[in-house]
Amino acid sequence: MNLFVIGQGGREHSMIMKLAESEKVDRIYAAPGNGGISDAAECVDIDELDIDGLIDFAGKKQIDLTIVGPENPLLAGIADRFHEAGLAVFAPGKDAALIEGSKQYAKVFMEENGIPTAAYASFTDAAEAKFYIEKQGAPIVVKADGLAAGKGVIVARTVQEAISAVDDILVNKAFSEAGKSVVIEECLNGEEFSLMAFVHGTNVFPMLPARDHKRAYDDDLGPNTGGMGAYAPAKDISSETLAFAAENVLQKAADGLAGAGRPFTGILYAGMIMTNDGPKVIEFNARFGDPETQIVLPLLKNDLLQVILDVLEGKDPALQWEDKSCAGVVLASKGYPGSYKKGVALPEINSDGDTFVIHAGTRKTDKGIVSDGGRVLFAGAKGKDVADASEATYKWLAQHVHTEDFFYRTDIGQ
CATH class of the missing domain: 3.30.1490.20 (ATP-grasp fold, A domain)
Structure with a gap:
């Protein structure tokens, strides 16, 4: 199969690395991609919001399936447009994606469907x-x-x-x-966790619970960001809590969207917090989380493409997970989430057997890889537990990152 992945961040690089493991994959294209994605897929210079250009490319290259990573194209109606053009796509339509696009809509929706929230x-x-x-x-x-x-x-x-x-x-x-x-x-108090699921209509298949760290600095200080690191599974979240969240959050959301004439296809993400009254939803996303994707997909035993195909065909993908933990840390540009420099040369990126490196805001130039965003790289590792995975990640960062132009949190998974 020829695949087309829309996006340019760490989430998309992680998706592409997992998709590339499938024996069913012939070629993977990415639009627009980044400096790391270009090593695993053919990057094409089409903006993720240039839907006409993306449809034209998909048609010419006989793309069998398009997978959309970021939220902005979803709210721009990319899935609807691809369907109208007769092209297969794994992503929610514009109406379904509104569960992320409008926090007010999401709150009204949760009230109407009995989903616990603040x-x-x-x-x-x-x-x-x-x-x-x-x-x-x-x-x-x-x-x-x-x-x-x-x-x-x-x-x-x-x-x-x-x-x-x-x-x-x-x-x-x-x-x-x-x-x-x-x-x-x-303001709700408790431990936050993320729970993503593969969804098609009213069929819901939850993944492992993960924990993202949103604040820019150690000890959860500083401004909110897109995420500075994550780990999975979040083992303090009990099986009973996960079952409750699957039934009363993810399933109710899928049922509610279908019942409202907005059936959801794609990845439904629930950002939740464990309160004294049980888990409550902080937010919904209509796509893979970032950076949660980067530490959940490495633990997935299944062929990711086969999972998506099964879900689209109404089959149970029978998700299987490694009995390990995965942790990862974002390397960010100094100044992020405020203003920062771009075009800063990156150190030579060589992952070893214990770690992996995902590119987020990078660009390939004649002089090598340079920074091209706030969150630049994601270094991660698998281990017997979160502490083991976190230790391997920080060991790699200490050895490879020696520059005053970037920073990272030193307490992810600890």
């Missing part, structure tokens, strides 16, 4: 939002309604911090169109 209110008027915050008190969570690359969520420890967040989103338009409205939620 109490909330939505506002377009800054004064009303501030009045609500003053009445509720802090800590409290302020979210930009739309897509903001993981950065539109502010966990405010004080009322003033929450009010400033409202000003940033609604008044100063810090997140542009994503900040037309804000969702303000109660």
Whole structure:
């Protein structure tokens, strides 16, 4: 089969590395790809939002299946357009992807379908939002309604911090169109975890629970990012909790979307928190998580392409997992998630037998691989447990990363 993967980050590189293991794969193309993906697939210079260009390419290259990585093309309706062109695609349609594209829609959807989540209110008027915050008190969570690359969520420890967040989103338009409205939620306490599933209609096949670290710095300090590291499985999440989440979160979401005429096909991601009242949903994503994908897929025993084909055909893919743990750490550009330099030369990237390296924001040039984003590389390893995997990862980073232009957290999985 000829495959086409849309995207350019670490998630897509990880997907491509796993897909390339399949004996069913002939060629893999990626649009636009990155400096590492170009070693595993043929990169084509088409923007992930140039849907006409992507459809044209898929038709000319006789692509058998397109897999969409990032969220922006999903909300732009890429899956709907591919279906209209008679092209097979593994991704949710625009209506189904709204569960990620609008936090307000997601909260209403969860209420209507009995999915446990935090109490909330939505506002377009800054004064009303501030009045609500003053009445509720802090800590409290302020979210930009739309897509903001993981950065539109502010966990405010004080009322003033929450009010400033409202000003940033609604008044100063810090997140542009994503900040037309804000969702303000109660602040939930507990351990967070991510649970992804392969979904087609009302068929739901959960993966291993993972834990992502969103804050930029050690000890969960600093601003929220797209994710600075992750590990799987999150073994503190009991089998009973996972069964509850599978039935009352993932299955209810799939059933609810199908019942609303928005059937979901693709990867459904639930970001959850384990509270004293049980697990509650923080957010839904309509695609593979990043960086969770990079530590979940290496533990999957199955042929990833065969899993996707089985799911699309309505079959149970019979997911099997290695009895190991996987942990990984993001190497980020200094200044991320704020402003940062691009085009910085990277050290020679040589993974050893114990570790693997995923490219995220990189670009291949005549002079070698250079940085091209905030999150640049993802170093990871498998081990007998999370501590073992984490130790191998940090050993590799200490040996290979010697530059003042990048940083990474030193406490992932510890």
